[in-house]
Amino acid sequence: MHSFGYRANALLTFAITILAVLCGLASLSDNFNFPSPSAEVQVLNINWFQKQPNGNDEVSMTLNISADLRSLFTWNTKQVFVFLAAEYETPKYSLNQISLWDGIVTSKEHAKFLIHTSNKYRFIDQGSNLLGKEFNLTLHWHVMPKTGKMFADRMVMPGYRLPQDYR
Amino acid sequence: MGWIGDTVDSVKSIQVRQALTQVVNLGLIVTSALVIWKGLMCLTGSESPVVVVLSGSMEPGFKRGDILFLHMSKDPIRTGEIVVFNIDGRDIPIVHRVIKVHERRDTGEIFILTKGDNNPMDDRVLYNHGQHWLQQHHIMGRAVGFLPYVGWVTIIMTEKPILKYILIGALGLLVITSKD
Numbered sequence: 439m440h441s442f443g444y445r446a447n448a449l450l451t452f453a454i455t456i457l458a459v460l461c462g463l464a465s466l467s468d469n470f471n472f473p474s475p476s477a478e479v480q481v482l483n484i485n486w487f488q489k490q491p492n493g494n495d496e497v498s499m500t501l502n503i504s505a506d507l508r509s510l511f512t513w514n515t516k517q518v519f520v521f522l523a524a525e526y527e528t529p530k531y532s533l534n535q536i537s538l539w540d541g542i543v544t545s546k547e548h549a550k551f552l553i554h555t556s557n558k559y560r561f562i563d564q565g566s567n568l569l570g571k572e573f574n575l576t577l578h579w580h581v582m583p584k585t586g587k588m589f590a591d592r593m594v595m596p597g598y599r600l601p602q603d604y605r
Numbered sequence: 606m607g608w609i610g611d612t613v614d615s616v617k618s619i620q621v622r623q624a625l626t627q628v629v630n631l632g633l634i635v636t637s638a639l640v641i642w643k644g645l646m647c648l649t650g651s652e653s654p655v656v657v658v659l660s661g662s663m664e665p666g667f668k669r670g671d672i673l674f675l676h677m678s679k680d681p682i683r684t685g686e687i688v689v690f691n692i693d694g695r696d697i698p699i700v701h702r703v704i705k706v707h708e709r710r711d712t713g714e715i716f717i718l719t720k721g722d723n724n725p726m727d728d729r730v731l732y733n734h735g736q737h738w739l740q741q742h743h744i745m746g747r748a749v750g751f752l753p754y755v756g757w758v759t760i761i762m763t764e765k766p767i768l769k770y771i772l773i774g775a776l777g778l779l780v781i782t783s784k785d
Contacts, residue, residue: 443779461752465750516665516666517665517666519666519685519702519722521684521685521704523684523685529710530709530710530711531707531708531709531710532708532709532710533706533707533708534706534707534708535683535684535705535706535707536684536704536705537684537685537704537705540704540722542665542666542722544665559704559705559727564707564716578684578685580685580686580687582666582751583751584753585751585752585753586750586751586752587749587750587751588687588748588749588750588751590685590686592685
């Protein structure tokens with residue numbers, strides 16, 4: 439009844455239970471954070487815009503991204519994965535989401551940033567629908583916790599338009 | 606004839622009822638583990654509700670040995686989500702992030718491109734030759750929760766199977782020999 443094995447077992451079970459409860463509480467505490475991030479994106483330049491030999495449109499652009507994601511950070515936040523996606527509709531596809539840039543923010547100090555970049559991933563349409571195309575730029579953020587549930591949200595910035603001709 | 610009588614006596618002296626209890630206890634532990642696993646499968650709708658991260662391709666978010674909880678809801682897959690997918694003809698599931706989505710208007714089919722956060726290139730190099738997109742049937746679930754380090758237990762056990770047998774043996778022995 440009071441052998442070493444029993445005591446070791448009880449201690450281990452208790453320790454694991456406490457750890458699990460603490461992890462659960464840490465994850466729950468994220469629900470009390472109401473973040474209010476802000477972001478602004480400018481398309482500074484269309485570097486080039488052409489039709490590939492296989493018929494798909496491809497565009498390269500220079501972007502200016504400024505964001506303040508400091509309010510997303512809590513004590514249970516390991517990192518925030520932030521990315522900018524172009525979203526638009528075409529006759530054949532009801533939704534096209536193309537990630538243009540992404541970054542990993544690991545601390546609150548780096549969560550306010552201004553980035554000047556050309557698109558990191560290729561902006562290729564499935565077809566040739568990009569001439570004069572109106573599209574949204576959406577900044578998404580995925581919060582990865584130290585433990586527990588992951589959070590995600592986004593901010594849609596509508597009203598961007600591609601040029602009427604290839605260049 | 607003496608030793609036969611002794612043996613019979615000693616067999617009779619085993620408390621049959623206690624032995625049965627131990628067997629039932631052992632059975633209960635095994636079946637309740639199975640019930641929890643299958644219950645999770647039902648709740649999450651994913652055929653493997655918990656996966657262990659095996660590679661560093663999603664660092665610094667997920668490290669080797671972390672555990673991910675998967676969920677397979679009816680919601681369509683969108684960019685930024687971390688999905689677990691299985692490429693046709695390969696056994697090992699991969700946990701990566703979706704970077705492109707195209708959804709067909711007529712059929713609702715989706716075409717997905719993934720990338721590991723820590724990889725320089727997208728996943729077309731991992732896909733089968735000539736495969737450009739993942740589709741719904743490749744996806745096993747999307748990651749919704751995260752627990753660090755716990756997966757090391759399974760990694761160590763798969764890499765050193767002898768430890769697994771020692772552990773199972775020891776636990777079985779403990780259950781059978783425990784007195785109450």
